[in-house]
Amino acid sequence: MSTPMTGPMNGQDKLAHLLLMREIEDFLYREADLLDEREFNAWLELFSDDIRYWMPIRKNLSFKNRERDISGDHETAWFDDNRKTLQSRVNQIMTGVHWAEEPLSRVSHLISNIRIEGEYRDVEGAEILVKSHFLVHRNRMETETAFLAGRRHDTLRRVGSSFKICKRKIIIDQTTLTVKNLSFFF
Amino acid sequence: MKSAITVGGATNWFVDRNIFSSADIYQQELERIFRRAWLYVGHESQIPNVGDFFLTKMGEDSMILTRDQEGKPRVMLNSCRHRGMKVCRYDEGNTKLFYCPYHAWSYGLDGRLVGLPAQKESYDASFDKSKWGLVQVAQVATFKGTIWATWDPNAPPFEEYLGGAADALRVGLGPWDAGDGEVEVISGVQKWIIPANWKIVAENCAGDTLHDISHRSVDLARIGPGEGVGRRDPFGKLYLTHHREGHGLLYEKFDIHAPREHYSSSPETAAYFQMTWKKRVERLGERAGNAPVLGNIFPSSGFHVGQPRTIVAAHPRGPNETELWRVFLVDKAAPPAVKDFLRRYYISYAGPAGMTEQDDMENWAYATEACGGTGRSLQFHYGAAMGQSHQDPLIPGNVSDQFWSEQNARQLYTRWQQFMDAKSWDDLRFEDAR
Numbered sequence: 001m002s003t004p005m006t007g008p009m010n011g012q013d014k015l016a017h018l019l020l021m022r023e024i025e026d027f028l029y030r031e032a033d034l035l036d037e038r039e040f041n042a043w044l045e046l047f048s049d050d051i052r053y054w055m056p057i058r059k060n061l062s063f064k065n066r067e068r069d070i071s072g073d074h075e076t077a078w079f080d081d082n083r084k085t086l087q088s089r090v091n092q093i094m095t096g097v098h099w100a101e102e103p104l105s106r107v108s109h110l111i112s113n114i115r116i117e118g119e120y121r122d123v124e125g126a127e128i129l130v131k132s133h134f135l136v137h138r139n140r141m142e143t144e145t146a147f148l149a150g151r152r153h154d155t156l157r158r159v160g161s162s163f164k165i166c167k168r169k170i171i172i173d174q175t176t177l178t179v180k181n182l183s184f185f186f
Numbered sequence: 187m188k189s190a191i192t193v194g195g196a197t198n199w200f201v202d203r204n205i206f207s208s209a210d211i212y213q214q215e216l217e218r219i220f221r222r223a224w225l226y227v228g229h230e231s232q233i234p235n236v237g238d239f240f241l242t243k244m245g246e247d248s249m250i251l252t253r254d255q256e257g258k259p260r261v262m263l264n265s266c267r268h269r270g271m272k273v274c275r276y277d278e279g280n281t282k283l284f285y286c287p288y289h290a291w292s293y294g295l296d297g298r299l300v301g302l303p304a305q306k307e308s309y310d311a312s313f314d315k316s317k318w319g320l321v322q323v324a325q326v327a328t329f330k331g332t333i334w335a336t337w338d339p340n341a342p343p344f345e346e347y348l349g350g351a352a353d354a355l356r357v358g359l360g361p362w363d364a365g366d367g368e369v370e371v372i373s374g375v376q377k378w379i380i381p382a383n384w385k386i387v388a389e390n391c392a393g394d395t396l397h398d399i400s401h402r403s404v405d406l407a408r409i410g411p412g413e414g415v416g417r418r419d420p421f422g423k424l425y426l427t428h429h430r431e432g433h434g435l436l437y438e439k440f441d442i443h444a445p446r447e448h449y450s451s452s453p454e455t456a457a458y459f460q461m462t463w464k465k466r467v468e469r470l471g472e473r474a475g476n477a478p479v480l481g482n483i484f485p486s487s488g489f490h491v492g493q494p495r496t497i498v499a500a501h502p503r504g505p506n507e508t509e510l511w512r513v514f515l516v517d518k519a520a521p522p523a524v525k526d527f528l529r530r531y532y533i534s535y536a537g538p539a540g541m542t543e544q545d546d547m548e549n550w551a552y553a554t555e556a557c558g559g560t561g562r563s564l565q566f567h568y569g570a571a572m573g574q575s576h577q578d579p580l581i582p583g584n585v586s587d588q589f590w591s592e593q594n595a596r597q598l599y600t601r602w603q604q605f606m607d608a609k610s611w612d613d614l615r616f617e618d619a620r
Contacts, residue, residue: 055539057374059277074522076374076514078539080530088534091407092541098403100544141552175277176509177378180547182539 024130025114027163032109035185040090048164053086055079055170100183105140107184130154138184146179187606200565201599206383206557212505219485219605220245221337224347226487226499227251227261228333231370237280243501250274254295261335262297263321293320330359331369340611346619350582351433354478358491361517362462364469368518372529376512376537382550384486384508387500391488392434392594393426404541411531412450417542418493419448426594427583432484432601434594437581442467442475452527476580484601494532506554512537568592
């Protein structure tokens, strides 16, 4: 189906939209759970081969420049991974000598405010823009604790009865990071 | 202060752990080191035009780096002279004035107080605006695109301060082809706070070869820019060198006639590397094969000119806390695809999400923690490969014969002690360098 974003949906469209929303929510919750359960390789399978996993940096800028307070495509970022580097991150954890995550941190992903943005067609290979918010809690060793909040703009590609994430932009609410490292995922 | 260093004969060299945890020593460091030394504050490519500004730090202070009407870089304390509020709260931008949001004092690009409300009504005629401008550093210097500043009017000129490390920065901060082209900072600064003492970061940047083993996970995970390599393309033979000014560096030596198949994961980058490498050898000859890799300029301005190519300033925030500011550098003339490949490789390597640096910060944090408690009465051992330095015709400084050496850390703490003991720069300058 495709959503008519101009004008009201008919009953059938509304039902299809609701079912798709539930399917996407379920997908994102399951994804969060794979991370929190430390099923990193299974988590990677949710991403397409052309994934851009990107967390720009933020800046304090004047009101008139506020739209540039998220760094651009070719500027410095916290993460700007492709499939290969994302795989390297998982491989690094699996070495057992990645000291930032050895022993593993305890991480919880709280994902909320999930919604579909813009028009979409739910057919094989089509891409759907999905926005969500996150609150990520990380605790490691004895008392080291961090909470990081922000938003995600995901592009989900319909593949059979599920999706692949083919773009994830992570917009974090910090300029100077208050955590010593980002050795966990968003 | 009393000496924190104990030299025990020819093979033992100790540093009190207390210097990484004592609040008193930390306060002395702010005065005796960070108010005296030359500190890295930014790069010319961050303020190309008149009125461009960039917020930076010196020690714990917020500083404005700007380009004034004469085109000169200025470094000023970001604090209104009236009640101290920050007059600039944007990380970067372009302006004609720095305006205080509190009581509306405003300052020009050169720091002069140019306006305050109700001056005639509120202040006596003797009020002298020229005495109430933003506080300026004593000296500013530029060097191969980088900008440095010091609070101390008696500090020697920057090149004298660099001493023998100038060679490494001159070559390392320039473009890959060693020509006159510009190098630029990739827009944006990574800033993050770590629970570690700043000296542990400085020690790492100065060439802590012994910690190489801590990065085994990235070598196994093969994060490098070439197919099948560990975290970097292969080095030549590595040599530590240090200078009496407190700077520690790492160089590599390799055969300039042997093929260098670097950046094989990116055909565009590999081609750009080959093209610039050829020109570099034409320009530098044998010196191209004696290349600086990384180093620390005393006290805590670290640079890495190989893989990755980056500058990090370790700003102190207390005995147990440091704010790291990291920027990445590329040749301005490099094709966009090359810049982009390097940008992504660099941030996958360094910074808080950098796979290599993540492990450093874990180690630095818990090493710092152990300098409190019982640690206050203990010492660290810095005795690896003592007395094994020589002079090299193509690498300036005291070059180590032994790779697994702590000679650069020893020099860092020797100079640290000199700064902490000195009454002024009169006690710190080298007569033969004047």
